[in-house]
Every structure is written in structure tokens, then in C-alpha cells.
Amino acid sequence: MSVLVYVEQVDxxxxxxxxEAVSYAKAIADIQGSSLTAISIGxxxxxxxxxxxxxxxxxxxxxxNDQLKNFVNQxxxxxxxxxxxxxxxxxxxxSNSFSGKGxxxxxAVKLEAGLVDGAVELPKLDGGQFLVKKTAxxxxxxxxxxxxxxxxxxxxxxxxxxVKESAVEATxxxxxxxxxxxxxxAIVKEIVRATNKVSLPDAELVVSAGRGLKGPENWGMxxxxxxxxxxxxxCSKPVSDADWRPHSEHVGQTGIAISPxxxxxIGISGxxxxxxxxxxxxxxxxxxxxxxxxxxxxADYGIVGDAFVVVPKxxxxxxxxxx
Amino acid sequence: xxxLVCISNVPDTTTKIxxxxxxxxxxTSGVSFIVNPYDEIALSRAIELCAxxxxxxxxxxxxxxxxxxxxxxxxxxxADDAVRINAEPRDAYFTAYQIAEYAKTTDYDMILCGRESIxxxxxxxxxxxxxxxxxxxxxxxxKLDYDGTTATIERxxxxxxxxxxxxxxxxxxxxxGTAVATIPNMRGIxxxxxxxxxxxxxxxxxxxxxxxQFDTPPPRxxxxxxxxxxxxxLIGLLHSEAKVx
Numbered sequence: 001m002s003v004l005v006y007v008e009q010v011d012x013x014x015x016x017x018x019x020e021a022v023s024y025a026k027a028i029a030d031i032q033g034s035s036l037t038a039i040s041i042g043x044x045x046x047x048x049x050x051x052x053x054x055x056x057x058x059x060x061x062x063x064x065n066d067q068l069k070n071f072v073n074q075x076x077x078x079x080x081x082x083x084x085x086x087x088x089x090x091x092x093x094x095s096n097s098f099s100g101k102g103x104x105x106x107x108a109v110k111l112e113a114g115l116v117d118g119a120v121e122l123p124k125l126d127g128g129q130f131l132v133k134k135t136a137x138x139x140x141x142x143x144x145x146x147x148x149x150x151x152x153x154x155x156x157x158x159x160x161x162x163v164k165e166s167a168v169e170a171t172x173x174x175x176x177x178x179x180x181x182x183x184x185x186a187i188v189k190e191i192v193r194a195t196n197k198v199s200l201p202d203a204e205l206v207v208s209a210g211r212g213l214k215g216p217e218n219w220g221m222x223x224x225x226x227x228x229x230x231x232x233x234x235c236s237k238p239v240s241d242a243d244w245r246p247h248s249e250h251v252g253q254t255g256i257a258i259s260p261x262x263x264x265x266i267g268i269s270g271x272x273x274x275x276x277x278x279x280x281x282x283x284x285x286x287x288x289x290x291x292x293x294x295x296x297x298x299a300d301y302g303i304v305g306d307a308f309v310v311v312p313k314x315x316x317x318x319x320x321x322x323x
Numbered sequence: 324x325x326x327l328v329c330i331s332n333v334p335d336t337t338t339k340i341x342x343x344x345x346x347x348x349x350x351t352s353g354v355s356f357i358v359n360p361y362d363e364i365a366l367s368r369a370i371e372l373c374a375x376x377x378x379x380x381x382x383x384x385x386x387x388x389x390x391x392x393x394x395x396x397x398x399x400x401x402a403d404d405a406v407r408i409n410a411e412p413r414d415a416y417f418t419a420y421q422i423a424e425y426a427k428t429t430d431y432d433m434i435l436c437g438r439e440s441i442x443x444x445x446x447x448x449x450x451x452x453x454x455x456x457x458x459x460x461x462x463x464x465x466k467l468d469y470d471g472t473t474a475t476i477e478r479x480x481x482x483x484x485x486x487x488x489x490x491x492x493x494x495x496x497x498x499x500g501t502a503v504a505t506i507p508n509m510r511g512i513x514x515x516x517x518x519x520x521x522x523x524x525x526x527x528x529x530x531x532x533x534x535x536q537f538d539t540p541p542p543r544x545x546x547x548x549x550x551x552x553x554x555x556x557l558i559g560l561l562h563s564e565a566k567v568x
Contacts, residue, residue: 098480101446137338147531189475189488255499298543301547313554
């Protein structure tokens with residue numbers, strides 16, 4: 001019996017969310033007294049693969065195959081399920097990333113496994129039960145879900161567990177699973193990646209703005225503040241609906257739910273739908289001209305003031321702090 | 324062209340979430356239910372693709388009779404007919420299995436649904452249906468064009484987007500940007516009453532997951548206000564007290 005973790009690569013590199021998933025999977029392996037194997041798909045170098053040992057993966061299955069260079073949901077799910085069977089995995093862990101959200105359910109069906117996505121804590125093994133806490137109602141609640149299948153699949157929310165080092169020597173093993181032609185009906189034609197931008201779901205720091213900014217032409221100072229912090233930018237629903245910012249930046253109940261370490265909300269009043277998607281942020285800062293804005297009720301820190309005055313001052317203060 | 328759109332019956336986005344029976348059940352008292360907002364986006368795109376007699380849109384919901392007002396709303400938005408699989412949707416595995424079993428009995432070109440439900444926030448159904456049917460599943464899409472045989476789809480990836488081409492049957496889960504949700508007009512509301520709504524009994528499948536209990540996040544402490552002309556104080560607090568920068 002073992003724990004298997006899927007390690008998603010981007011251009012041959014692993015991101016922080018992968019080390020977080022490996023750390024989480026290692027903690028499950030420790031609870032169960034089993035070992036941790038990672039499965040990597042795509043062209044990743046030996047040194048990068050060995051890096052996974054730092055977080056507790058003692059074995060890395062490496063599928064290096066040009067056909068699998070780009071993410072194809074069906075084919076990747078087949079590979080992960082085959083690896084799970086080969087490793088006799090009792091638990092399979094993935095990141096609840098854009099790709100993970102598409103993969104985990106297919107892997108679960110292939111393995112006839114119960115799946116918890118959006119997991120926020122380690123599973124609790126309570127009197128023979130296997131219980132996993134997950135977000136529900138867009139952050140307004142948690143659902144503690146029992147998985148009763150022989151194999152369990154868990155997709156971990158970004159920033160929920162943190163990266164924890166647990167160094168072991170990782171051995172890298174080539175893995176050549178059976179690849180079916182029918183798994184490649186969907187063909188990737190083009191990938192456009194904004195390399196200099198911080199990905200919103202993974203971001204530890206997020207600077208977000210709303211209608212209080214009055215128009216898309218005023219986003220320069222939001223981007224400047226985000227750049228200085230190394231933060232991702234986000235926005236409220238009315239802003240993306242008005243096409244001031246792309247839909248991919250919309251956070252909230254009907255946008256992306258996020259849980260960064262720091263969420264700075266500028267010119268956003270804090271409608272219940274917006275709060276639902278951001279309230280699990282560890283620290284919330286609100287800047288709003290209206291002292292009665294509902295957002296202040298859930299904020300840790302606040303400034304009552306005009307964004308056009310406060311944000312430039314904040315930028316100056318941050319520059320001074322950074323020296 | 325025939326498009327199947329999966330819709331979920333969820334609490335209105337303004338609902339205050341509470342639980343009953345020792346936090347084991349969602350308290351539905353006084354809660355109004357709506358078509359899951361992401362599913363509305365999927366439905367709107369399906370209606371756009373079929374506009375001008377290019378095809379028909381069938382909505383499918385797994386739910387007991389209480390979900391029929393929500394199904395009628397989808398018909399009012401513009402779906403041609405509806406199917407309700409008569410069962411309480413106990414988890415995504417169960418729901419996806421029922422949808423796949425129904426899809427096996429009908430001739431469709433594509434299946435669309437929302438990227439996730441706003442109650443359990445699961446983004447499982449689309450990919451599970453894809454696996455049950457052994458067809459491609461493309462998750463969290465932002466754009467969908469269809470030329471009658473091939474779909475060109477943009478999907479969101481970490482820090483960017485990917486363009487995917489797929490021929491033959493597929494399922495996709497729609498996010499914002501795929502379409503703007505359509506608001507039903509009076510004609511739609513009137514005609515929805517007479518559109519066909521077929522009820523199909525559910526099929527048995529083993530239960531492998533169950534929500535045992537709900538929990539709510541602890542209340543946050545009071546806000547610490549910083550004067551607007553002392554922004555350096557806020558930076559200091561974020562650095563030394565909150566330790567986030």
C-alpha cells in the first residue's frame with residue numbers, strides 16, 4: 001500500500017503548489033505508515049524530479065513521452081490510474097488546480113474511488129472512517145466528507161496545507177504506461193501563458209479592486225502595487241462584467257474562490273457573493289471610502305479613504321519599506 | 324445538432340448558510356433555489372449555438388420533484404425540453420453516473436455544464452461524465468465555437484489559456500466568458516409551462532462518499548483601522564504583526 005501524488009509540471013518545472021501537494025501526500029503516508037510515490041508526466045529533468053525527495057517522495061515515476069508533452073485530460077488520467085494500480089495506492093493526491101480539477105474526477109471513476117476536491121485539511125481517520133474537510137458554499141462553510149471506497153482520491157486546495165520539508169532520497173524510475181490512441185481525441189492547438197504574471201488561484205498575495213476604481217484606465221496603480229508585492233491581481237464581478245478586467249480575474253462566489261495569505265480589497269464594498277469567495281484569505285486588508293462598507297466587518301486591517309489618494313501613498317510606503 | 328446541458332439546483336447566492344440536525348443537514352428553510360449560475364452560462368452558450376434552427380437544447384437535472392421550478396426556469400431561458408432523473412443527488416459520482424446513463428440512450432453532439440456548483444463547489448461532474456462515457460472532457464472553458472463537426476475551445480490554465488480542438492462527442496464545463504447568462508423574457512416564461520419535461524428513474528450505483536457533517540468558519544476579529552495618511556503604519560503591521568509581507 002502507498003500514497004501516490006501527481007506532480008503537475010509547467011515547461012519542465014514544478015511550482016509551489018506541487019511541493020505543497022507532495023508535502024500533504026507525505027503527511028498522509030506518515031499517518032498510514034506507508035511510502036510516497038510521485039508520478040510526473042511530460043519532459044522533466046532528473047534534478048527537478050529528485051527535488052521532490054525534499055518534500056517526502058521516496059520514489060518518482062517519470063513518464064517522459066512526446067505524445068504526453070501537453071496536458072490531455074483523458075490520457076493523463078489513464079497514466080495516473082495505471083500508476084496508482086502499479087503502486088497499489090490507497091490514496092491518490094492531486095492539486096485542485098485547473099488541470100487537477102479536470103483530472104481528479106476521471107482518475108476517481110477509473111479507480112472506482114471516492115473523491116474529495118477542494119480539501120483544506122489532512123484526512124482524519126476516526127474509528128475506521130476516512131474523513132476529509134473541504135470547502136463548501138463558496139467558503140461560507142466546510143463539508144466533512146467520508147470516503148468509503150477502497151481507493152481514495154483527494155484534490156488539495158492551493159495554500160491550504162503549506163509546503164513542509166521532509167527530506168528523503170528520491171529514486172527516479174522510468175514508467176511506460178499503455179497509451180491508447182482514443183485518449184487523444186482532444187488536441188491541444190495552442191498554449192498562451194503570461195509568464196510574468198502570478199497565477200491567481202496559487203497566489204499567496206492578491207491585490208483586488210472594484211467599481212470604486214471608476215474605470216479600467218485607473219488599474220495602473222493596482223498593477224504597480226501588485227508588482228511591488230509580487231502579488232496577483234483580481235477584481236469584483238461588476239468589474240469583469242463591465243469588461244474593465246478579464247473574467248479570469250473575477251474572484252467571489254461565481255468567480256474563482258481563493259485563499260491567499262494576504263487579500264487587499266480596494267474600492268470593493270463586500271457583497272455577500274464577493275465575501276464568499278475570498279473570506280478564507282488568512283489576512284484581509286480593505287481600503288474603501290465608505291466606512292459602512294460591509295467588507296470592513298470581515299477585514300483584519302482597514303483604511304477608510306479614497307483609493308486614488310491611499311493607493312499611491314501605499315505604493316510609496318511599500319517602496320520605502322523595501323528600501 | 325443536439326446539446327445536453329446539465330443543470331444543478333442550488334441555493335440563491337445571497338443565502339445565509341445554516342445547518343440543522345446537529346450540523347448534519349443544510350437548512351433549506353426560507354431558502355430560494357436557482358439554476359447554478361455557471362450552468363446558466365453553459366445553457367446560454369448552448370442556446371446561442373442552436374439559434375436559428377441549428378439544433379435543440381435539452382436540460383438534464385438529477386433531483387427530486389422539488390427541483391422542477393428550477394428546471395422550468397431553464398426552459399424559460401430557452402431550452403427546448405428537459406429531463407429530470409428522479410433521485411436525490413447524493414454526490415457527484417452518483418449524479419455523473421445518472422447523466423452518463425441517460426446520455427447513452429440519446430443522440431447528442433455535446434454535453435455542457437458549469438465549471439462547478441456553488442453549493443458543494445465540486446467541479447467533478449463534467450469529467451466524471453466524460454470518463455463514464457469514455458469521451459473527452461474539457462474543464463473550465465472560456466470560449467466554445469462549433470462548426471458542426473469540430474469544436475474549438477479555449478480553456479483556462481495556470482497563468483494563461485490553452486486552445487483545444489475536439490471532433491466527435493465531448494463534454495465541457497463552462498466558466499465566465501463562455502457566454503453571458505440569458506435572462507428569461509415573458510414569452511419564455513409562458514412557453515416554459517408547456518415544454519416537455521420527462522422524468523426518468525435513477526439507476527443503482529454504490530455510494531462511495533457522503534457528507535457526514537458541516538462546519539462554518541470561525542468569526543474573524545474586529546478590524547484594525549489605520550488612518551488614511553499613515554499608510555506606512557499599515558505596511559509595518561502587515562510585515563511585523565501579520566507577517567504576510
